[in-house]
Amino acid sequence: MTLEIGIVGAGAAAVGLLDTLARANAAPGGITVFDGSPAPWRGRAYQEDIPAARVNAPPMIMSVRAGDAGHYSRWLHDRGERGIVDLAAYQDPGLGQPLVPRAVYGEYLGHTARAAIDRLRRDGWRVSVVHSRVTGFSRDAAVLHTEHGGRHRVDRAVLCVGGGRPHDHYGLDGAPGFVLEPYPLARTLTGIPASAHVAVIGSGLTAVDIVAGLIAGGHTGPISLLSRHGMLPWVQQRPVELRPRHLTPGRVAALAQELSLARLVSLMRQELAELGQDFDAFASEVTETGHTVEWLRRQLAAVDSPHLGRRLLTLAIRTAGPAAWRSLPRHERTMLLRRHFRAVNGLSSPMVPHNAHLLLRLFDSGQLRTRPGLVKIAPAEGKGFRVLDTSRWTADLVINAVNPPAYATPQEAGPLVSSLLAEGAAEACGTGGLSSEPGSGRLTVAGRPDPVWHVLGNLAGDTLFIATNPPGLAAEGERVARSLLAPHA
Incomplete structure (x- = not known):
């Protein structure tokens, strides 16, 4: 019998997985992709939209092909050469x-x-895309059930459904003038109305997208970014070639049995010491919490800074971070998630200087x-809307820019996940999400x-818990693909 694979979700994760499977030269079988969205492959943030909504990262860190950092850059360059972009x-x-x-x-x-x-x-696989959501799973026959009554038997299945839609934290959904899901802008x-006072819930990258979109459309009225903390996003620095020697995925994996936050800090100290750069100045910078307008001005002035600390940390979060997360003690993971989610997530995905300059001008x-x-x-x-923060005031419209929480x-996907839990195919992880086997991505129950x-x-x-980046998804997808195609005990 040939292998039957079901892929639930058709966003960037599924794209990277399909690309890896296509290059695996495995014996052909069947692949069915399930997705009920109107824009498969694009995910939530990459639908058809206004030009002002730009990708928030340079091309070299946006490839969705595992092991090929230049895949997207080459595609984009070709589009430019042909005058398409x-x-x-x-x-x-x-x-x-x-x-x-x-x-x-x-x-x-x-x-x-x-x-x-x-x-x-071309290689003999049967591939189909079903435009329907998977809502259940029957363990006895390994059958996926779709919302339109379909039944699909599988040997292997992959849950890659993304982060979903935002939550309505203030109970405003349905109120005239409120937008819960901002995309597509x-x-x-x-x-x-150009003169309307627009209140945006949040001050992160999605809020920046909304501000850029409003201004590109000729908005002249006031815009207020509402949040509990008032922190603006970090600003990306000009890329430089980095070759870490200590805070690397391999070194972190080798230290798995004795890893701690203190050990990670020590590795960062070693990196900066060998570069002749000051660790204390770097630590002071990344722990600063007063992300005000003047802080934004200093961030823009540091785009070409010769100090490599923040660039190294951003690289380490993206590359060594996943291995470190799996090995850290549970209490340290819980502490990072509860106390430092915003800092770690923000450092891993800073805003581009183009948008930072726009914010500063406004x-x-x-x-x-x-x-x-x-x-x-x-x-x-x-x-309109009544807003209570340090005072009471009113806004004409409110747009949500707070993304779903980690995990x-x-x-x-709620009905399917509930079905997996009920069928004993999955269990909740202590720090969020579903428990899985490191390396293969197989869901685990009791280990x-x-x-x-x-x-x-x-x-x-x-x-x-950081915002998932395409190369990270592609690397995870490559490991999952190996497990999908390998015999299971």
């Missing part, structure tokens, strides 16, 4: 790299998925402001791997 128009002077619209990156994901499917079919920002003009200390938002009588089960199910991406409890 004007790369010069999207050059970020601070990074010296083109930062194209998110929709262009969505085209790359779709192109990569279609190319992988074509290659698999082309839909949510259209029709907003802050200096008075059109944009941060409002820390958010307590409550409620619809006002008639229209959150997407609403659409024993499930014979059918794997997890890839945000729901994997053994992965670091």
